[in-house]
Amino acid sequence: MNFVLVLVLNYWQVSAALFSLPSSWLWFLHRGEQEACHKCACAREESSTLPSTCGSPDEYTFMQYMECKLSEACDFVDPTGCRRHDTIPDMTEVDFVVVGAGSAGSVVASRLSEEASWSVALLEAGGPEPTASQAPSMYFNYQRPHSHNWDFALEPQGAACLGYPAGRCHWPRGKSMGGTSVIHGMMYMRGNPWDYNNLESMNINGWNYRDVLPYFLKGENNTEIGTIAEPAYHQTGGYLTVQRFRDQPQIAHSIMAGAKEMGYDTYGDLNGKNQLGFTIAQATTRDGLRLSLSRAYLHPILHRKNLHINMFSMVTKVLVDKEKKMALGVEYEKDGKLRRVIARKEVILCAGAVQSPQILLLSGIGPAEHLQKHDIAVMHNLPRVGKNLINHVSFNVKFSITNKTDTVTGFARLDVMDKVPATVPHIQMFFDGYMANCSRKGKIYNETQNFLHMVPTLLRPLSRGEIKLRSSDYKQPPLIYANYLESKEDVDILIKGIRLCIQLSKTSALKKEGLQLVTAKLKGCENLNFDSDAYWECAVRHFTNPENHQVGTCSMGSSEEDSVIDSKLRVHGMKGLRIIDASSFPVVPSGNLNAPVVMLAEKGVDIIKQDYN
Structure with a gap:
């Protein structure tokens, strides 16, 4: 998932003056960022992300200039910035309170x-x-770590994340309008139809693939129907534009060629009839x-x-x-004051897999014993709040290369004995390469050596975690116990995924790119034979990659004993x-x-509209 040229080429199309005015860059370097950058209407003062990402200012002088120029592109500025000081009067009544934007x-x-007779309050921390x-x-x-990122630290565990400081992995979670859609990798994948059809076996009705497909279509404005996108599975006219990046470097097509050598379908619509294969x-x-979800759904209305x-309104309970x-x-806190907004019809929590269960627990809704431990009055004993935490987990397999990559992904089945249909993949593959976000001179490649990471990702982990309160x-x-890789089967599937990456690297198409597996041993695994199963198990347990796909902590189900919601x-x-x-x-x-x-x-809003006729 690398977007090297996207920044350079696509931003140049919006503001072509950047490379044609080298003198302005030099002027910027001599004058200082604050004097050189001009503020747009509605713009908020934003701290630079570069110090925490790129290190010494000498290492990212060009990107300082880029960050400045981006801030001056007023079409990019979030217009909700003009409302950042708006405050709903205390005890205001509305029909719906939505928590989390x-x-x-x-x-x-x-x-x-859309219902003009309904009033809606949207609260965002x-x-x-x-x-x-x-x-x-x-x-x-x-x-x-940044003001726009909650940056949740996971609790240390014995089976994963062992190579990171204090044995803690971190979850980046968006803290702004648009939430994590502002900081994620932007890839548009729906999952497999079996994922949804299987919910019926869990006594969850109304969520099979036939039921949910219309709601994938409703929000979509796909610009590539008839080329990459199969017409029967896509639609235009929705708020959410879906399209490939225009920059597709040669290495992306070499990966496609390598996957084809191995017998996979390539260049198909993995949101269409067949999910198995590799595609851009x-x-x-x-x-x-x-295109964040705020920009797509809120800016037009x-x-x-x-x-x-x-x-800047943090809901307390x-x-x-x-x-x-x-x-x-x-109840929510803004500007250091506690305030309340009353819901005539409903409160709807949209705070995500970490903070929706946290808000329920702070409200006295959850396992009674846990609430009492923190001296929280039990309003409703609901044992499954915060349980069933699930997330995809992956590992970076590092290769040296003379090129760069793009938004390539693939879905593959492995030699695994399970009851999942043959149309359902075991792993998803991502590809990370050189990124220009810390470029010193505006180069779109590394001046020394480039690396490509193939990232096999476990799609159906057996390990389960939970969310608990740290305090009231x-x-x-909250306390986040991810419990990654506690199931040995999860580790075994990831190792098979690593083997698939190495096999792909040996195809003739990728050999032409000079792709070579980096054989330097990872810290903590030096005493094991490189490329043995024991080595790779050590590697994935030390340098575990948590994906940003957390679910399950307030899950649907048939009763209070097995779930939180119906x-x-x-x-x-x-x-x-x-x-x-x-x-x-x-x-x-x-x-x-x-x-x-x-x-x-x-689909959730349609259910609400049906309930209220």
Whole structure:
């Protein structure tokens, strides 16, 4: 998932003056960033991502200039910045309170406010999305600690993440309008039809592939129907533009050729009839720029008088009538003051797989014993809140190369004995290469040596984790026990995926690119024979890659004993409270998560509209 030329080529098409004005770059370097950059209307002061990403200022002088120029491209600036000081008066009543303006919340607020008679309050803990994130090549900068990233640290565990400081992996989670759709890799993958059909075997009705496909289509504006996109599985006219990046370097096509040598289908629509194979993936972009869910669903409808957006508003709890088992509204903190907004109809949590269960627990909804431990009054004993945490996990297999790569992905079955149909993959493959986000001179390649990472990703992990409260203080992040790789079968499948990567690297197409496996042993595994199964097990346990596809912590199901919400996304045993976000999925789909979350939100709002006629 590398976007090297996307930043350079596509931004040049928007602002072609950059390379034609080298003197302005020199002037910038001598004058200093604050004097050189001009502020757009609605722009918010944004701290640079470069120090935490690139190190010494001497190492990223060109990118300082780029970040400045991006901030001056006023079409990129989030217009919600003009509303950043808006505050809903305390005790205001609205019909729906939506908590979280991430991928799900942006869709939910947009679609609910289509009903002119309904008033909707959208509360977001962060602010406007950062301007520089619009350049796809800059996405990695926001994976590091930053004001736009919650940067959750996982609790240390004995089976994974052993090679990182204190044995902790981290989860980047977006803290701004658009949420994690502002900092993720933008790949548009829906998962496998079996993922959804299998929900019926879990007594979850209304969510098979036939039921959900219309909601994938509803939000989509696919610009490549009839070429890469199969017409029967795609649509135009929705809010969310889906298209491939225009820059497709030769190495991407060499990967396709190598996959074809191995017998895989290539260049197909992996959101279509067949998910197995390799392709140059489509992404949620528009005209070469990132398209966050806020930009897609909220920016076009900011004029609606019935939609009230409150930024920098951190929800502390849901207000609950214990006797009636009813959600009354939410309490939130803004500008150091606690405030309340009342919901006449419903509170809808869209805070994601980490913070939706945290908010429920802080509200007294969850396992009674855990709540009592933190002196939280039990409003509703719901044992499964925070349980069933699932995430894709992967590993970087490093190769040296003389070229660079692009948004290539593939889905493959492995020699694994299971009951999954033959049309369902075991792993997804990503490809990471050189990125220009810390370029010193504006080069789109590394001046010394380039590396390519093939990243086999476990699609159906057996290991399960959970979310717990650290304390009753809403400002404290929760305890996250990911429990990665506790199942030996998860490790075995990842090792088979690594073997597949090495096999792909040996195809004639990739040999022509000079691709060579890096054989330097990883720290902590020096005493093991390189390329043995024992070595690779050590490697994946030390340098585990958590993907950003967390689900399950408020999952759908048939009862309070096995889940948190029902098939209509209503919290079991409660009135006026739903959860519509990634936490609602009982299992993780076989692919990137953003498209399934958009589908879930589209379908969730239709369910609400049907319930209220």
